[in-house]
Amino acid sequence: MSEALLDTTRxxxxxAQMGDVLNHGMLALMLSIGHQVGLFDTLAELPPTTSHELAGATGLNERYVREWLGAMTVARVVEYDAAGRTYWLPREHAVFLTRAGGPDxxxxxxxxxxxxxGVESRLVDCFRxxxxxxxxxxxxxxxxMAEDSGAVFxxxxxxxxxxxxxxxxxRLEEGIEVADVGCGSGHAINLIAGAYRRSRCVGYDFSAEGIAAGRAEAAALGxxxxxxxxxxxxxxxxxxxxDLVTAFDAIHDQAHPAHVLAGIAAALRPGGTFLMVDIQASSNLEENLDNPFATFLYGVSTMHCMTVSLSLGGDGLGTVWGEQKAxxxxAEAGFSSVQVTNVEADAFNAYYIAQK
Structure with missing residues (x-):
């Protein structure tokens, strides 16, 4: 294409957009580190502080803390006073950066x-x-996933x-039979079982690690x-x-989700309820253009949900299967009534209430 035909403004x-990609990609890694080592949680509790004071408060290496603070400052995540060489985290930012924010x-x-x-090279091979x-x-x-879902639960x-x-x-108070399909670490089942002692609750997952975590938590809670x-x-x-089956962000990951849904329908008693929590999106690509998390969701799908399914010879449904497909x-699994709603504490998911 001739250079004369290019829209130079575009x-x-x-x-500039690609420059933002490079900056934001690196920022994501720095945010992850800050979360893992507790820097945001500590900053949120301190008055304007120096890198040495922050390192002391967190027990971290000052040189690394100082360089991390440089990244946070130029990214406009934390604020900086050059005269005093102090840093602070605005309360409005802390809402989305600290464990106190819960699901936010x-x-x-x-x-x-x-x-x-970490699996990028393997994905490149899968593309080929x-x-x-x-x-x-x-x-x-x-x-x-346990940390992410646990905050919502x-x-x-x-x-x-x-x-x-x-x-x-x-009904839970009176006592019913409950199952969580794809329960992961089992925290949801343990919360339900702890709150409703007359109900009998079971979690199913193919991960021995997750099941062991669920059992350990249940034992600790008595x-x-x-x-x-x-x-x-x-x-x-x-x-x-x-009487109740739940599935929290689990169905789209399955190798053969239609088969799983049919099994859930069969496991429910007449009049039973399936509470399915899954990604809030449309099945139509063009309707996801304004979804604020759409790029993240399609990326996670490509690099985890879809590829894990395909590794099992599965359907590769993907993260963004959407409400229409769901x-x-x-309906094909045998649910006669489906209602879809949302929960304020969970920005990523839609909540499907399906009756057999």
Whole structure:
């Protein structure tokens, strides 16, 4: 293409956009480090402080802290007084950067960037030859998902999520059979079992590590009504056993999600409820252009959810399967009624209430 035909304004704008990509990509890694070592949490509690004072308060190496603060300052994350060489974290920023923010803490989510970068070379090979990256190659994924989902569960599961189903808290109080499919570390099941001791709760996951974590937490809490089973949920193998089945960000990861949904429908008693929590998005690409997390979601799909499914010879449904496809698959699985709603504490997900 001739240079004379180029829109130079558009060229310059896109060049600036690419510069932002480089800066923001590096910033994501620095935010992840700051979250992991507790720098944001400490900064939020301190008055304007020097790098030496911050290093002392956190027990970290001052030289690394100082360089990290440089990155945070030029990125306009923290503020800096040159005269006193002091730094502080605005309260408005702390909402999204500290553990006190609960589900709003997006600094925690930046850990996924480093995790996914670790399999980049494997993904390049998949682009060229097909196949997928196996779940076992994501060494920190279980821990990060437990941290991410745990913040939502602690903030909203009992008070906001379960009451989405009319009459459910009262039924749980009386005592019903509950299962969580793809339970991960089992924190949701343990919260439900702890709050509703008359209900019998079981979590299923193919990860032995996750099941062990769930059992350990249940034992620490003294729960006698929570059980955990290592099982591929594609082979759930239950018939009209449960009154409530939940799945938190688990269905789109499955190798054959339609088969899993059919198994869940079969496991529910007549009139039972399936509470499915999954990514809030459209099945139509053009309708996701204004989704503030769309780039992140398609990236996570490519580098984790889709590729893990494909590594198992699965359908590769992907993270952004969307509401339209979800409704279709739920209907095909045998759910006669599906309602979709949202929870204020969870910006990423839609909440599907499906009745058998």
């Amino acid at each position: 060229v310059e704008a896109f060049g 803490n997006l600094a925690a989510a930046t850990q996924f960037i480093a995790l996914l970068a 030859h097909g196949g997928g990256v196996q779940y076992e190659e994501f060494t920190e994924f279980h821990r990060l 602690d903030a909203a599961l009992l008070d906001s999520i379960l009451p989405l189903v009319p009459g459910l808290p009262e 729960l006698t009504n929570a059980d955990f089973v290592v099982r591929d949920v594609a082979e759930l193998g239950e018939h009209e056993r449960f 409704r279709q698959m739920l």
